[in-house]
Amino acid sequence: MFHILVVDDDKNTRLFLKAVLERASYTVSTAENGEDALDIMDKEHVDLVVLDIMMPKMDGYEFTRTLREAQNYLPILMVSAKQLPADKHKGFLVGTDDYITKPIDDEEMLYRIKALLRRAKIASEHKIVVGNVVLDYDSLTVTRGDEVQELPQKEFLLLYKLLSYPGKIFTRIQLMDEIWGADSNTGWETVTVHIGRLRKRFEGWNEFQIESVRGLGYKAVKKV
Numbered sequence: 356m357f358h359i360l361v362v363d364d365d366k367n368t369r370l371f372l373k374a375v376l377e378r379a380s381y382t383v384s385t386a387e388n389g390e391d392a393l394d395i396m397d398k399e400h401v402d403l404v405v406l407d408i409m410m411p412k413m414d415g416y417e418f419t420r421t422l423r424e425a426q427n428y429l430p431i432l433m434v435s436a437k438q439l440p441a442d443k444h445k446g447f448l449v450g451t452d453d454y455i456t457k458p459i460d461d462e463e464m465l466y467r468i469k470a471l472l473r474r475a476k477i478a479s480e481h482k483i484v485v486g487n488v489v490l491d492y493d494s495l496t497v498t499r500g501d502e503v504q505e506l507p508q509k510e511f512l513l514l515y516k517l518l519s520y521p522g523k524i525f526t527r528i529q530l531m532d533e534i535w536g537a538d539s540n541t542g543w544e545t546v547t548v549h550i551g552r553l554r555k556r557f558e559g560w561n562e563f564q565i566e567s568v569r570g571l572g573y574k575a576v577k578k579v
Contacts, residue, residue, distance in 0.1 A: 357472055358382045358400060362392040362418065363407035363434070372405060372434075375461045376468075389413030393421070401429065403472060405464075408435040408446070416449050423450035428478070430471040434459060474519060483518050486562040486579035490515055497557075504556065509534055513549050517565060517575035526572040546573075 359381045361372045369385045376383045384399060386392040388410040395401070408415035419431055433446045436457045446454050452474075453467050477483055481492035489498045495511040497504045506514070512534050517525065527543040535541050550573055554565055564576050 357402040358384065359403050359405060359468070360392060360395060360401045361385045361405045362387075362389065362410070362415070363405075364388055364410040365407070368407070372459075372464075375464070376405075379465050381468075387411075389415065389418030389421070392418060396429075402475070403430045403432065403468060405432050405434055405468070406451070408433060408437055408442070415451075416445060419446070419451050420449045430475045432464070432467055432471060434464070477519055483515065485518060485577055488560065488562045490518060499560065499562070506556075510549055510553055510556075513546070514553055514565075514575075517573065518563060518577075521563075521575050521577045524568050524571050524574045529572070 359376050361369055361376070361383060362385070363369050363372070364387050369387075373383045373385055384395055384401070386395055390413045392404065392406075393413075406415045406418065413421075415433055415435070419433075422429060422431070431451045431453075433451045433454045434457065435442065435446075435454070437443075438456045443454050452471055455464060455467060483490040487499050490496075490511075491498065492511075492515060495506050495508060497506060497511070497514070513530060516530065516533060527546045530546045531539065531541070531543045535545070550565060550567075557563075562577070562579050564578060566574055566576055568574060
């Protein structure tokens with residue numbers, strides 16, 4: 356059972372989130388601020404944090420920054436009344452994984468938590484399974500049955516990124532920045548070239564498909 360830590364200085368919000376999460380069969384601990392949350396994490400294993408921003412002693416931004424600077428990549432879902440783009444941008448810049456605004460849609464929150472936990476499992480295991488296909492991050496291989504293909508690093512990372520978020524559309528610029536780096540001198544056209552190579556390499560594999568989204572970019576679609 357997954358253990359979720361709710362961090363919010365408002366008692367009613369903590370009780371509401373705790374009730375929603377426990378109904379969804381999660382184990383839940385609560386804290387009033389970032390300092391208390393760190394104390395709990397020293398004593399208990401936590402799988403994900405649902406985090407308010409505006410709190411005394413240590414706010415959500417500082418808590419997130421503290422974890423990331425310590426190389427702790429625990430999934431964090433920021434939940435805040437702050438709705439301005441600048442506030443969301445700051446949250447992502449300090450290292451949050453996702454961000455939703457109050458008033459909370461509890462169903463949406465549960466969907467986001469489920470997705471974050473799935474991605475965390477992928478990251479910890481360094482593998483993605485799509486039907487009979489296994490992508491192994493450590494060996495840069497894609498396996499189906501007895502067939503094993505070892506991909507060039509950029510091709511593998513591109514496919515791994517797309518299949519980590521099936522159905523999500525990535526622009527060429529996003530993929531360029533994430534796979535090649537924002538400081539790369541390579542043009543975004545190289546993404547198109549690598550997508551073409553992946554399509555040719557896995558032509559006839561029915562488990563997944565890389566689709567072009569006109570005017571936007573690319574997405575991976577699972578077929579099983």
